Amino acid sequence: xxxxxxxxxxxxxxxxxxxxxxxxxxxxxxxxxxxxxxxxxxxxxxxxxxxxxxxxxxxxxxxxxxxxxxxxxxxxxxxxxxxxxxxxxxxxxxxxxxxxxxxxxxxxxxxxxxxxxxxxxxxxxxxxxxxxxxxxxxxxxxxxxxxxxxxxxxxxxxxxxxxxxxxxxxxxxxxxxxxxxxxxxxxxxxxxxxxxxxxxxxxxxxxxxxxxxxxxxxxxxxxxxxxxxxxxxxxxxxxxxxxxxxxxxxxxxxxxxxxxxxxxxxxxxxxxxxxxxxxxxxxxxxxxxxxxxxxxxxxxxxxxxxxxxxxxxxxxxxxxxxxxxxxxxxxxxxxxxxxxxxxxxxxxxxxxxxxxxxxxxxxxxxxxxxxxxxxxxxxxxxxxxxxxxxxxxxxxxxxxxxxxxxxxxxxxxxxxxxxxxxxxxxxxxxxxxxxxxxxxxxxxxxxxxxxxxxxxxxxxxxxxxxxxxxxxxxxxxxxxxxxxxxxxxxxxxxxxxxxxxxxxxxxxxxxxxxxxxxxxxxxxxxxxxxxxxxxxxxxxxxxxxxxxxxxxxxxxxxxxxxxxxxxxxxxxxxxxxxxxxxxxxxxxxxxxxxxxxxxxxxxxxxxxxxxxxxxxxxxxxxxxxxxxxxxxxxxxxxxxxxxxxxxxxxxxxxxxxxxxxxxxxxxxxxxxxxxxxxxxxxxxxxxxxxxxxxxxxxxxxxxxxxxxxxxxxxxxxxxxxxxxxxxxxxxxxxxxxxxxxxxxxxxxxxxxxxxxxxxxxxxxxxxxxxxxxxxxxxxxxxxxxxxxxxxxxxxxxxxxxxxxxxxxxxxxxxxxxxxxxxxxxxxxxxxxxxxxxxxxxxxxxxxxxxxxxxxxxxxxxxxxxxxxxxxxxxxxxxxxxxxxxxxxxxxxxxxxxxxxxxxxxxxxxxxxxxxxxxxxxxxxxxxxxxxxxxxxxxxxxxxxxxxxxxxxxxxxxxxxxxxxxxxxxxxxxxxxxxxxxxxxxxxx
Ligand SMILES: Nc1ncnc2c1ncn2[C@@H]1O[C@H](COP(=O)(O)OP(=O)(O)OP(=O)(O)O)[C@@H](O)[C@H]1O
Numbered sequence: 001x002x003x004x005x006x007x008x009x010x011x012x013x014x015x016x017x018x019x020x021x022x023x024x025x026x027x028x029x030x031x032x033x034x035x036x037x038x039x040x041x042x043x044x045x046x047x048x049x050x051x052x053x054x055x056x057x058x059x060x061x062x063x064x065x066x067x068x069x070x071x072x073x074x075x076x077x078x079x080x081x082x083x084x085x086x087x088x089x090x091x092x093x094x095x096x097x098x099x100x101x102x103x104x105x106x107x108x109x110x111x112x113x114x115x116x117x118x119x120x121x122x123x124x125x126x127x128x129x130x131x132x133x134x135x136x137x138x139x140x141x142x143x144x145x146x147x148x149x150x151x152x153x154x155x156x157x158x159x160x161x162x163x164x165x166x167x168x169x170x171x172x173x174x175x176x177x178x179x180x181x182x183x184x185x186x187x188x189x190x191x192x193x194x195x196x197x198x199x200x201x202x203x204x205x206x207x208x209x210x211x212x213x214x215x216x217x218x219x220x221x222x223x224x225x226x227x228x229x230x231x232x233x234x235x236x237x238x239x240x241x242x243x244x245x246x247x248x249x250x251x252x253x254x255x256x257x258x259x260x261x262x263x264x265x266x267x268x269x270x271x272x273x274x275x276x277x278x279x280x281x282x283x284x285x286x287x288x289x290x291x292x293x294x295x296x297x298x299x300x301x302x303x304x305x306x307x308x309x310x311x312x313x314x315x316x317x318x319x320x321x322x323x324x325x326x327x328x329x330x331x332x333x334x335x336x337x338x339x340x341x342x343x344x345x346x347x348x349x350x351x352x353x354x355x356x357x358x359x360x361x362x363x364x365x366x367x368x369x370x371x372x373x374x375x376x377x378x379x380x381x382x383x384x385x386x387x388x389x390x391x392x393x394x395x396x397x398x399x400x401x402x403x404x405x406x407x408x409x410x411x412x413x414x415x416x417x418x419x420x421x422x423x424x425x426x427x428x429x430x431x432x433x434x435x436x437x438x439x440x441x442x443x444x445x446x447x448x449x450x451x452x453x454x455x456x457x458x459x460x461x462x463x464x465x466x467x468x469x470x471x472x473x474x475x476x477x478x479x480x481x482x483x484x485x486x487x488x489x490x491x492x493x494x495x496x497x498x499x500x501x502x503x504x505x506x507x508x509x510x511x512x513x514x515x516x517x518x519x520x521x522x523x524x525x526x527x528x529x530x531x532x533x534x535x536x537x538x539x540x541x542x543x544x545x546x547x548x549x550x551x552x553x554x555x556x557x558x559x560x561x562x563x564x565x566x567x568x569x570x571x572x573x574x575x576x577x578x579x580x581x582x583x584x585x586x587x588x589x590x591x592x593x594x595x596x597x598x599x600x601x602x603x604x605x606x607x608x609x610x611x612x613x614x615x616x617x618x619x620x621x622x623x624x625x626x627x628x629x630x631x632x633x634x635x636x637x638x639x640x641x642x643x644x645x646x647x648x649x650x651x652x653x654x655x656x657x658x659x660x661x662x663x664x665x666x667x668x669x670x671x672x673x674x675x676x677x678x679x680x681x682x683x684x685x686x687x688x689x690x691x692x693x694x695x696x697x698x699x700x701x702x703x704x705x706x707x708x709x710x711x712x713x714x715x716x717x718x719x720x721x722x723x724x725x726x727x728x729x730x731x732x733x734x735x736x737x738x739x740x741x742x743x744x745x746x747x748x749x750x751x752x753x754x755x756x757x758x759x760x761x762x763x764x765x766x767x768x769x770x771x772x773x774x775x776x777x778x779x780x781x782x783x784x785x786x787x788x789x790x791x792x793x794x795x796x797x798x799x800x801x802x803x804x805x806x807x808x809x810x811x812x813x814x815x816x817x818x819x820x821x822x823x824x825x826x827x828x829x830x831x832x833x834x835x836x837x838x839x840x841x842x843x844x845x846x847x848x849x850x851x852x853x854x855x856x857x858x859x860x861x862x863x864x865x866x867x868x869x870x871x872x873x874x875x876x877x878x879x880x881x882x883x884x885x886x887x888x889x890x891x892x893x894x895x896x897x898x899x900x901x902x903x904x905x906x907x908x909x910x911x912x913x914x915x916x917x918x919x920x921x922x923x924x925x926x927x928x929x930x931x932x933x934x935x936x937x938x939x940x941x942x943x944x945x946x947x948x949x950x951x952x953x954x955x956x957x958x959x960x961x962x963x964x965x966x967x968x969x970x971x972x973x974x975x976x977x978x979x980x981x982x983x984x985x986x987x988x
Pocket of ligand 1: 435
């Protein structure tokens, strides 16, 4: 758009107003018709352009965003220039100044109130010029009156000649008016006016020429504006490309941050796993130590126990051998004594006279004066008739206990493993049952023997283990009856029992009840049961005469706990039925039959004794049930004791003599030495037990070996875990050193940013923000050409345009980012250049260029881009060389990884913080090293933050002491020195 300045004198303006009224209401509104036509033409052209292409200034389409902003600037409304003619019309007598600027919008100032004598002018910012100002003395020479009156509507922008014609027509009108007046004076005035008109015409021609030049300039500027818009579009495209590139970089940064977060989470997991493994390692170590201690203690205790066991075993074996030797000698001596006494011992006992005999006045027919010597004398008619010698002779006054004392050795022999047979033989009613069974007040041999047996078992219980069982049977009428069978009634055989030969010289009765007895109460019950079941009847000789042979078989199983010797022995306690003279006892019927069977069996017993006495090869044991049962007791392998019961009644003297004779024969039998009944089955069992024990010992040895192998395996596992723990610790140290290096790199990048910012500030202070384009005069070809040259040059080289563009800072930032990308591919560039800013956080905000100020604070924990990492590594190496002496205090570089909270507050104080002393920085950074590390990324207008680590977990937290921090810092510094070469490669 071209500016027009016009000034008209008051007199001339009156004249023009007067003439202008002649044009009608549709005429040009300007006082000066030339100006009005030009202005109207320009306004019409602008209007057409506005209608066709929106806001337009000087025929240029304002499509660039910044120009749109200029058009929409509040400094000038879109219709301000439309109203300018009216404004000029209203203020025609006032001085008006108008300034237009593409950059700052169109500024319009009204100086009418101040009456500033300034010609209205149009100014352009950097590519506009100020037109030549019209002086107040400018005069217009009116042309001759127009011949053809042109309508204002016909005036257009291209009809300059028409304007001239219009002026000439006006002058002719005025001349005709003067002629009509006929005033001669008016001719002079006319001539004067004509001269003025000629002058004005010249001026008008000059003005036309100026207008043409202006038009040309206008067209030239129009092209320049189009080129500028084109350049702006290219810049916009370039900006968009840069923005896209920045966005891609931001995404890359975001991906890197995510990768870092995953990395740190993996590191955290590894830390947790390592802690767990450490705990397990500690537990296993403790268990292993405990096991080792236990093993040591166990081995020591085992050795002690084994030594003591060996000592005890030696002493035990010694004592045992001595005891066994003594016992053996004792048995041998005892057996020798018994053998000297005879294996068949005969005791003779005589009952006292009963009340009936005493009443009858009978006297004792047996003399016991030499009873102590085992001799008795049979008296006949008061004179000694015959003397018998037995092993013991008990008179009528001898009680049960005294008799049992004599037979105790036989009972002892039973527990020693010998078979013993004690039986009572004698005439009926002589006291056999009394001697064997006795009464409750005066128990007999059976009870006392069992009682003695249990007493001996109790005495020997530490050495021997015995098992005692009792069977009670009777031989009644040559039939064997089990008296312990429940429900058995006297004389009635419920079950037929037979004698079977179990071995050589060994007989047994299959199916016989064996009652296990453990104490005398049970023995008494068994004895009472058998006694009650025995067949007893009354005879003339005995009110309770036993009509059968009652036999108690006591089976004793013994085990020597010292040598494991087992014995199985039997004790026969036999109460024989009494022999009787049938004629004398006058029994009949069943009693007679019983007497005959009794006498027959006793006769068979006599035959056996006679055969044994005469050492006959054939011993008729099987002639009767009684001898058959007692075969193993009478055969020579056992010890036999016979009680021969006699009656003191002289009327029974013949039976007494018969019994004594029989007893004498029995006593005369020479039996061989008794044989111990060794239980071989127990020996076999013992051998089996010994073999089992050996196998168990072997199994225990194997278990001990397995335990030792397990312990060795645990030791090896512990060693492996130790090795794993060491590897994990090394990995953790490596990761920590990597973290440390990253922090230091971030700190270095921040330092670089700070330096760059300071440099940028200094450069900014030196160079003005915008050139004073408004100060250039309008129409200065020199400045316009310079401007044109600037436009034709590349934008990157055109430094004169940069300050005026509102996105110059964006360009700088985009160029910096491009520079980074180029540095990644060109190491030389990376080495030479210094990072202008941190790239870990990218902000793209074209409309807020002030945010890109170098003083803008950033987070110190931002992760640099890979290009920056490499560059920073080199930079840091350089710094390290330079500051080698102060390298020990390089921890301040690490401390720039600050927590977000501190960053929020520290960002505003960054300038002051950078000027702090190294000691202060070291203190602050040593604290912040333990804090949360956060990575923030700005992508566009969004911000991404990633937290790495946790407060207090990576270190001891803020609560840690200063010494601990310093120790940790020194340790990290050592690790950092160790890993600085390699880990930088890894990070890259
Ligand atoms: N030594 C003794 N002291 C006191 N009384 C006795 C003695 N010996 C036997 N008697 C009494 O003699 C009687 C007969 O005794 P016992 O029944 O024991 O004879 P027995 O030989 O068993 O007769 P049988 O052969 O007919 O059974 C019983 O009343 C018993 O009390």
